[in-house]
Amino acid sequence: MNKIKITSGDITAFAELNDSPTAQAIWDALPIQAQANTWGDEIYFAIPVKRGQEKDAREVVQMGELGYWTPGHAFCIFFGRTPASRGDEIRAASAVNIIGKVEGDARVFKKVKDGAEIALSKANAPEFYSGANEMETR
Numbered sequence: 001m002n003k004i005k006i007t008s009g010d011i012t013a014f015a016e017l018n019d020s021p022t023a024q025a026i027w028d029a030l031p032i033q034a035q036a037n038t039w040g041d042e043i044y045f046a047i048p049v050k051r052g053q054e055k056d057a058r059e060v061v062q063m064g065e066l067g068y069w070t071p072g073h074a075f076c077i078f079f080g081r082t083p084a085s086r087g088d089e090i091r092a093a094s095a096v097n098i099i100g101k102v103e104g105d106a107r108v109f110k111k112v113k114d115g116a117e118i119a120l121s122k123a124n125a126p127e128f129y130s131g132a133n134e135m136e137t138r
Contacts, residue, residue, distance in 0.1 A: 002027045003123035006077070006102070008036060008112045014123055015066055017100040022051045022068045026075065026099060031121040034075075038114040039093070041080025041107075045118060046073050057095040059084075064106035067096030075099075075120065079106035 002017045004027070017023040026032075026049050034045035053070045061067060067076040069092065076096055084091040102109075112118065 001100075004030065004100075005121045005123045006118065007121070008109075008116050008118040011108055011111055013102055013104065013106070013108055015100050015102045017066070018098065020054060020097060020099060022049070022054060022097040023099040025049045025051055026068065026120075027122070031119065032075070033117065033119045036112050036114065036116045036118040038112070040082035040085070041090070041110065042076055042078050042082045042092070043109055043112055043118070044069060044072070044074040044076040047075045047120075049073060051097065053095060054097045057097050059092050059095050061090050061092060061096065061098065062101075063090060064102040065090075065098055066100040066102065067092060068099050069093065069096050077102065077106065077109055079109045 004015050006013045029049050032047050036043045036045055050073055061078045065078050069076050078090050082091055
């Protein structure tokens with residue numbers, strides 16, 4: 001699975017993309033810069049990836065999941081209820097392709113304002129495997 005970095009202002013989070021065709025297409029398109037749109041506790045923004053809806057696309061998502069919304073060709077970050085939510089569920093506007101999940105607490109994205117710059121990039125392996133490839137010193 002591929003690791004990405006999501007940055008907006010002083011907020012940086014890491015996420016892992018799954019092995020779906022949509023996630024791979026997004027990985028291949030990185031880096032991406034856009035302006036964030038907010039919809040309740042969801043951030044979404046158009047990206048230069050055009051994919052169809054996958055057979056396992058769904059409307060109800062989990063905290064921290066990343067989705068691709070096909071009607072708007074948009075990358076979505078879910079971190080709480082949206083205007084479409086019923087009860088405590090987290091619901092997208094319509095079915096999204098699940099493409100990954102934020103590592104750690106996704107509620108950090110509550111600080112991102114509508115219209116803020118947001119960037120997606122490939123995360124560097126050393127950030128995740130620090131020490132794994134270091135040579136032993138004597």
